[in-house]
Every structure is written in C-alpha cells, then in structure tokens.
Amino acid sequence: MPQQILIEEDIINKCRNGSLSDFGKLIEKISPFAFSVAFRILTDEEQAKDIVQETMITLWQTIKKINSPGSFTAWLYRIVVNKCYDQLRRRKISPEFRPDEKTWALISDRISGNNSSLVEESETAQIINMLTDKLSPKQKAVFVLCDLEEMSNEDVSLIMGISRTNVKANLHYARKNISEMIEKYL
C-alpha cells in the first residue's frame, strides 16, 4: 500500500454511515498528505488546495464504495492524482523550455555548499516546475509519486491505473530527462 496514513477503521466506518462530523476529523488527518502530492504535481499552492477540497468532496460521495478500510489510502491518492492529472492536461503546454537562471542559481547554491537547509515551498515549486517542465503529465505524476513521495512502482501502478511496466518506462524517461537538464544547466 502507498505511504500508509494512520486512520482508525472506526472513523472510516462512521463516515461510510454518513457521519459528517467524523468526516471533518478525517479531512484534517488526510488533507496534508493529499496536499503534498497535489502541490508537488501542480507546483501551485492555491490549485493544490482546490484539488484537496475537490478530492474531499469526491471522497465523501464515493466513500461507500470503498471495500475495505485497508484500501482507503490507495483510493485517496488515486482521486488526488486523477484530479491533478486532469488539471495538468488542461494547462497550456509551453511551446519551448525557457531556463530560469535564478532558479538554477538557487539549486546550484543549495547543492554546491552542501546546504542541507530546507527550501521554502515557493522554491520547491519553482525547482520541481523547472525540472519537470518537459515532462508529460503522466511522467510528471509518476516522478512525483515514485521519487518524491517514495512510493513503490506497484503502489503507483495501483494509484494511476497503469501497468508496472508503464510506470517503469515513464519513470525512466522522467529521470533521464531531468538528468539531462541538470547536466546541461547546472
């Protein structure tokens, strides 16, 4: 299962029975995880928040369909990724890549002096955005889930509804593309 979120089975069952107050508690627990994935894929805080909100509504509408509480995490990530995926497809693809010198300088600064301090969210967004600019929405989603969220290929395959071979192929292409950019600009 993907990065397990610790939720009591009881709370999920109460939500399935229609308890909105328990669903409120559930949202507070799971929304940070959903936000992390959405933010890393979309690299936009406001859009990520909107996706989290939409995800929670979809989750409420479909929570009765969840067969077992064990599959809840995979179900949640699947909704988030599908919504992000749709959002990415709606975005206009930039005709050509424009390297942002400031961001590259920032990345260089962070890794050259072994600067292990955490980067701010806006910077994270900039870096991910730049590294994944040339990737397709699917490749981007696979890269974020596998390399940033550290999920296994099997989990990503389950979440995205594609085969493991397909996950591997997309991940390979994404890594290769990002490595080439690092080689070229850093």
Added chain:
Amino acid sequence: MRVENKKYEQILDMLKRSKPVLKNAGSISEKVIRQLNEEKSKISFPELIIDYLFGWTYIGWVRRSLIATVLVITILFGYQQALILKRINDLSGQRIQNSPLIMTNLRDDLTNRIMEYRIAGKKLTNERTSVSQKELDELIISINKLQVKYKDLFILIENDPQLKKYVNARLNESRNN
C-alpha cells in the same frame, strides 16, 4: 555521468526533505463540510427515500453477492428455456393417436392384433393388402362369436367330469401322436 547522478540525488534529497505543508487543514475541512451540508439540504425527498431504501447496495460484499445471484439466475433461466424447447420439439415429433378404435374394449391378444392390423391396414397400399375393410369387420365379428362359443364349451367341460376326462384323454393322445 556520475557527477550528474550525484547532483540529481542531491536535488531529489532536497526536494524530499522539503515536504509541502498544508497550513490550514481546518479551514479546508470547514469549507468541505459547509459545501456538503449545502448539498445535503438540496437533496429532494424522493432521493432521500431511494438512498435510504437502496443505500445498502453500496456495501461491497452485498454488491458482489447480488451480481453472483443475478448470474446464477440468468444461467438457470437459460438452461430451463433450453430444456422446455427441447421437450416441445420432442412432443411435436411424436405421433398423435386419437382413434376411437384404440379406446374400445379389446378382449384379448388376438383381437388386439387384428385391431392393430386394421389400423395399420388403413395406411397400407392396395398392393400390400388383399383383405378388404368389410372382410376384416366380418372376421372380427366371427372371432368374437367363436370366443363366446368357446367359453360356453369350456364351462360345459368343466362342469361334466366324465366329459372332462374324455377330452383330456383325447388331448394326451393327440400330443403323443
């Protein structure tokens, strides 16, 4: 390539550690609950009744059981239909015998055989039979009369011991010859 790999790993490590944080999860929760409450109040009475009556179909194992039951019933229905069709075909292939002759009181085996011959005779061609319908009728009548007479004769023999003895002796003689 190793340098690039190292840089890639460093960037990846940096991004992994900088996990995005949702600052106000509570407000998202409030917004969602408010929206859901609004939607709930919009739900019409018939929808509520339908949800109350059929909401249980969302339960996974119930749904799977229903699907399995539907499949079994469909297969049984198909099987039954095939069986009925087969029986109808068999029935239509059978000969219908609706002759009042069959229903008459047939006295013994010989009469039966004659009757059968008579029924079959209707279907025989002129080349295959030389007995006319009238002759057959006369034959049956004479056999019936003969059988009555024989019965009377048997009763007579049974009632007279001397005659019975005589008949038995004659029968034994004829068997020995």
